[in-house]
Amino acid sequence: MANLTAPIALNRPVVTAEVAPVAPALRVTEKPVMTQIREIHATRSIPFLAFHLVAIVGVCLVPFAWKWVGLCVGMYYLRMFAITGGYHRYFSHRTYKTSRAFQFFMACLAQSSAQKGALWWAANHRHHHKFSDHENDIHSPLHTGFFWSHVGWILSTENDRTHWELIQDFKKYPELVWLDRHQHVPAVALAIGLFLAGGAPALFWGFFLSTALLWHGTFTINSLSHVYGSRRYTTTDTSRNNFWLALLTMGEGWHNNHHTYQSSTNQGFFWWEIDPTYYVLKGLEKVGIVWDLRKPPLELLEAKRISKDVRDAMPRNVSEAVRKKSAVH
Numbered sequence: 001m002a003n004l005t006a007p008i009a010l011n012r013p014v015v016t017a018e019v020a021p022v023a024p025a026l027r028v029t030e031k032p033v034m035t036q037i038r039e040i041h042a043t044r045s046i047p048f049l050a051f052h053l054v055a056i057v058g059v060c061l062v063p064f065a066w067k068w069v070g071l072c073v074g075m076y077y078l079r080m081f082a083i084t085g086g087y088h089r090y091f092s093h094r095t096y097k098t099s100r101a102f103q104f105f106m107a108c109l110a111q112s113s114a115q116k117g118a119l120w121w122a123a124n125h126r127h128h129h130k131f132s133d134h135e136n137d138i139h140s141p142l143h144t145g146f147f148w149s150h151v152g153w154i155l156s157t158e159n160d161r162t163h164w165e166l167i168q169d170f171k172k173y174p175e176l177v178w179l180d181r182h183q184h185v186p187a188v189a190l191a192i193g194l195f196l197a198g199g200a201p202a203l204f205w206g207f208f209l210s211t212a213l214l215w216h217g218t219f220t221i222n223s224l225s226h227v228y229g230s231r232r233y234t235t236t237d238t239s240r241n242n243f244w245l246a247l248l249t250m251g252e253g254w255h256n257n258h259h260t261y262q263s264s265t266n267q268g269f270f271w272w273e274i275d276p277t278y279y280v281l282k283g284l285e286k287v288g289i290v291w292d293l294r295k296p297p298l299e300l301l302e303a304k305r306i307s308k309d310v311r312d313a314m315p316r317n318v319s320e321a322v323r324k325k326s327a328v329h
Contacts, residue, residue: 037257040155048155052147055212058204062147066204076217077250082110082251083218084277091122091170095265096281097292104175113214114187117180119170129262131235142238171288187211217248225255233260233304240275250276260304261296269296
């Protein structure tokens with residue numbers, strides 16, 4: 001029987017700032033090509049829309065109490081940590097190491113958010129970094145607009161499969177493959193547990209409303225963090241740092257930082273850049289649950305810093321890119 005508590009001897013992260021394959025930098029003198037908006041699967045959208053309907057109607061029908069609000073907020077941030085610290089910083093970028101047992105726990109907790117399987121999520125995210133803000137990027141607001149980058153892409157059948165070729169490093173763990181193929185099990189288990197513990201109010205506030213808010217909190221990184229905010233470093237995409245998104249997503253809002261050095265565990269590079277996910281991971285490091293947390297080399301950050309005397313050439317959006325093209329002609 002496999003030893004579930006044995007440390008995993010992970011190599012360097014599969015996707016790193018130094019070696020990650022990326023598309024060439026955007027040329028603002030060329031007219032950006034709007035990626036054709038694919039069809040959203042109508043049948044698949046019904047459960048998604050029904051879930052939102054329950055969340056909206058339930059606010060009016062389910063009894064209110066501050067303890068239920070606290071449960072909603074607690075379940076939001078608990079699972080947000082699993083997404084940011086698990087799906088993103090561990091499964092997607094392997095920015096730290098942990099045991100096989102804890103990686104399974106993080107996958108289960110993250111999948112209780114009903115955002116598909118850990119391996120599906122990580123593989124799609126690696127694809128995003130490979131083609132960030134280029135035509136092959138599956139959720140670039142620069143090419144597909146707000147709605148598709150926020151939620152449309154996840155409701156399309158063409159993004160349904162797990163790209164196993166991009167997640168070979170974790171495909172070797174059968175328990176993770178099983179979870180990926182039975183993606184709804186953790187979410188259903190959480191819903192049942194909340195109902196048994198606190199009845200309909202706990203189910204609504206702790207699962208339905210909390211999960212709906214969690215979806216859109218996570219989605220803002222795809223739809224907004226490449227549009228609104230500031231850029232400190234040069235990258236081949238339009239990633240930006242945004243304080244408000246960092247609060248909403250436990251540190252993911254420092255997106256320009258992240259795209260500058262993807263294999264860093266911390267995404268807040270300075271003390272004032274709040275990064276709760278990193279703080280929790282540092283706490284887990286203190287008790288030996290995770291280890292080998294990576295940080296960006298100072299010399300790389302300085303080399304990529306945008307000069308105050310030079311305007312950033314990256315377009316904020318399609319309209320700005322078109323205006324720059326017109327100015328050239």
